[in-house]
Amino acid sequence: MPIYLNAASHGLPDRATLEAAKTRIEAELDHGTVLSEDAAQADLARARTAAARLLDAPGARTIFGTTTTQLWQAVIGRLPLNGRRILVSPHEWGANIRHLRHLASILDLGIDVVPEDEAFDPAAWRSRIDDRTAAILLPAVTSIEGLLYPVAAIGALPRPETALVIVDAAQALGRAPVSMEAGCDVLLGTARKWLRGPRGTAVAALSPRAERTLGTGAMALEARDFNVAGRCALGVALNACLDAGVPAIAGRIAELERDLRGALAGRDISGAQVLAAAGAHAPGTVVLSVAVAERDRIDNALREQDILAKWSLPATEEPLSRLAQVGDRAFLRMTPHLYNRGEEMRVVAGALAGAGR
Structure with missing residues (x-):
């Protein structure tokens, strides 16, 4: 799976x-x-x-x-x-x-x-x-x-x-x-x-x-x-x-987000940056900002590990937002749910770190 x-x-x-x-x-x-x-x-x-x-x-x-x-x-x-x-x-x-x-x-x-x-x-x-x-x-x-x-x-x-x-x-x-x-x-x-x-x-x-x-x-x-x-x-x-209950679901999703952010912390991922969860935000969204030139390399690394996430398209999806004006970056959105496990977040972080090697 x-x-x-x-x-x-x-x-x-x-x-x-x-x-x-x-x-x-x-x-x-x-x-x-x-x-x-x-x-x-x-x-x-x-x-x-x-x-x-x-x-x-x-x-x-x-x-x-x-x-x-x-x-x-x-x-x-x-x-x-x-x-x-x-x-x-x-x-x-x-x-x-x-x-x-x-x-x-x-x-x-x-x-x-x-x-x-x-x-x-x-x-x-x-x-x-x-x-x-x-x-x-x-x-x-x-x-x-x-x-x-x-x-x-x-x-x-x-x-x-x-x-x-x-x-x-x-x-x-x-x-x-x-x-x-x-x-x-x-x-x-x-x-x-x-x-x-x-x-x-x-x-x-x-x-x-x-x-x-x-x-x-x-x-x-x-x-x-x-x-x-x-x-x-x-x-x-x-x-x-x-x-x-939505609060219980949100709590578990928040745990998975913390697991993923923790696993990514300090990793060298081809110059990528994890966008900070600034201000009030719903649990479960982790976005990696990468240079456009590195997108294919990272995408291939995820596919090799059978990991599915979403490359967001700000110009199409949120055309009025600041992200839509950033032409030299690609945005990988990772959103876990109840069917995910904490150890999977570490596998994902490892795959992303390996993409730059």
Whole structure:
């Protein structure tokens, strides 16, 4: 089995989650799509109840989708944006930024990016909110470095009734505390990362303010056609997370991060640098900054040891962040989860150190 350090992209589902999907696929083979979906109603209801508990929202305002981007676009598509402004985090996901730029090219829409050196200060956000503000967009946890945004403090800022706080929680759900209680109007995220759900599954919750502003109930944003096996399996993953408890999961992931940082400390890795976990950050993200010229050498060393991690692409993933402006460095993001072991972190450090020899 490879040493898998890419939970922030695709966490590995546990056996119970995969077995739940298998059971539903076999039911479709035996009974067809319609009858098998009818038989799955109890499991589907349990999935919605679990999602609502995780997001701290009523089931009637908790919805499912396929990806964070799909749910985010469904919300943005209903916002009244002409003649308005949107406040945006410098760590907003790249696909969202590209979509907003397209909208700005066809609408009278202003995009106000909060500078990175002020982005974690709620006062900087407050000073930019005015009557034209249509939305405030930020991640709960940043994609590359795992930095924690002060969601509750930003969500508590005074704002116009129709200005929605829309939080991308893809990197938070399952490893960091975030819920609708933080003052979000829309909270959404994919389930395939830290929640270890199946691919093609995502969850979201809307506040009453969001429903009024969008002019529709939350359920209108949920597609009627969906993968029954995937959603039933998602319910199993969500309940596993709830049973274990996010604080306990986060604690174990933090231990693995400390193990990895400790194993890397003092190692000579071809001039590479471990980015410091500066400020508040979610557990489990270790980023190695390496010279672009050394990337292939390090990548080959990891592959030889059957180690899987993620080479982040800041210009694509976080195009407004400072990392996107650094053209001569490559960034290796390593994100362990519950299925990893402390001794694996030492193997990884050894492989990285050996890459420079």
